[in-house]
Amino acid sequence: MSSAVQNLYESCKEIFATNTGAGFIPSPSDVDRLRLVLDDMKVSDVGLDPERPYFATTYTGTPLITYLHLYECEKFQIGIFCLPPSGVIPLHNHPGMTVFSKLLFGSMHVKSYDWVAELPDIGDSNLNPSHFRPPGVCLAKVETNSIFTAPCNTFVLYPAAGGNMHSFTALTSCAVLDVLGPPYSDAEGRPCRYFSEFPYISFSGDLCLVPQRYEEGYAWLEERDRPEDFLAVRGIYMGPKIVEN
Template identity: 45%
Template sequence: MTKNNSKVQALYDHCNNTFTPSTSPSPQASQSICSLLDTLGPADVGLKEELSDDDLEHGNFGINQLDRAERRAQPITYLEVYKCHSSTMCIFCLPTSAVFPLHNHPEMTVFSKVLYGSVHVKAYDWVEPAQIQETKGPSSFPVRLAKLSADKVLTAPCEATVLYPKSGGNLHCLTAVTPCAVLDILSPPYREEPGRKYSYYHDYPYSTFSAGNRAFIETPDGKEEDYAWLAAIETPDDLNICDGKYAGPAIEL
């Protein structure tokens, strides 16, 4: 049998030799995975880079404003490249203005690579030890303090990023600035087990629930605008994700 020498196969082989279900990869291993991810482009995983909104508006394609609005209403497409006991590799394709709401990655390390387009990333890490408050009112709910880790736009080609269980922006929200595709490697994969709770969140400015509780702001590494209170919410009704078919090189597991 001919050996699969694709870039995505090499990435899988490296991840399979690196990840274990119970430990995070070392900094050296993480850098090695990021270096491999940085060599990937859309064609390496069977994708064709989508046209930008400017191309659609100004090119000779006969696209009108109604078509553009319909384009923005398209769902996020999920492509699973592989899934095994220690990791998952998948691709999210987002149309312009699509939002993947703020969510967590409990006890997970996640490598991300923007394959094409631009995506805005807003990410937080929990403040430790945990600072939790009960809000007041007829429908009170708990909020937990988090610190902003990233608030930026990533545009391909750009370097891969990595988040860890307690650092690097473990809770993040993605908003498509243009049509974009993001490849993720998650270890361990999402699965239900004790101690791992998957949640979506709404973030509130620090000042919303912080009257009379500003002692931590005296720490030297933070400003008030760097913090937010996060409240766990149900899966947003408008989150629309559909399954697509991965069309890149097959993975030999």
């Protein structure tokens, strides 16, 4: 009988078979299919022990994030992020990618954004929004700002929707199983970029881009270098192996 990990691999292989690169989105039925596969997965299915040292805060300084690599090809990638309490994966994007994230155990805060594609036409060029903000700072809308505790449903983000830019903050030790389609690739124009967040009122001036009662649902984001305090290492995956076919 196939393992849950093997079933996940085979589902991904079929669903991403026609993946032609950045911007590919599986059909709604395929999204539901893969989400259901991930929803059923448990920490025991990947051979993960919550008592492993990389889930403990046995050191001082910035919590270390451990990544367990399961599989990667040009069409999709499967891996697990292991976070100790207070571990943070900072705000980053997923250019041209569809991503499925399943919280296997623990509790975490997730905050995500999508870009505001078009700002209102305000007519007077003297009131252009760019006059109130530095170059490179763009308006984004909050998609998710919630705490998730396992067991919970898999969440999905898309190239331009669903919270393409997100951050994870571990409230307890936790693990997240990720499926990325396609994977990051600098050579193909899909690098991972990081962002700083600024409250909406920081650069809005007197211009009312959004109704005041909705201001907390928006923020300004600015691209930044990878945070120096984001420490991530690759661990050894000890769970059921994937057999390519």
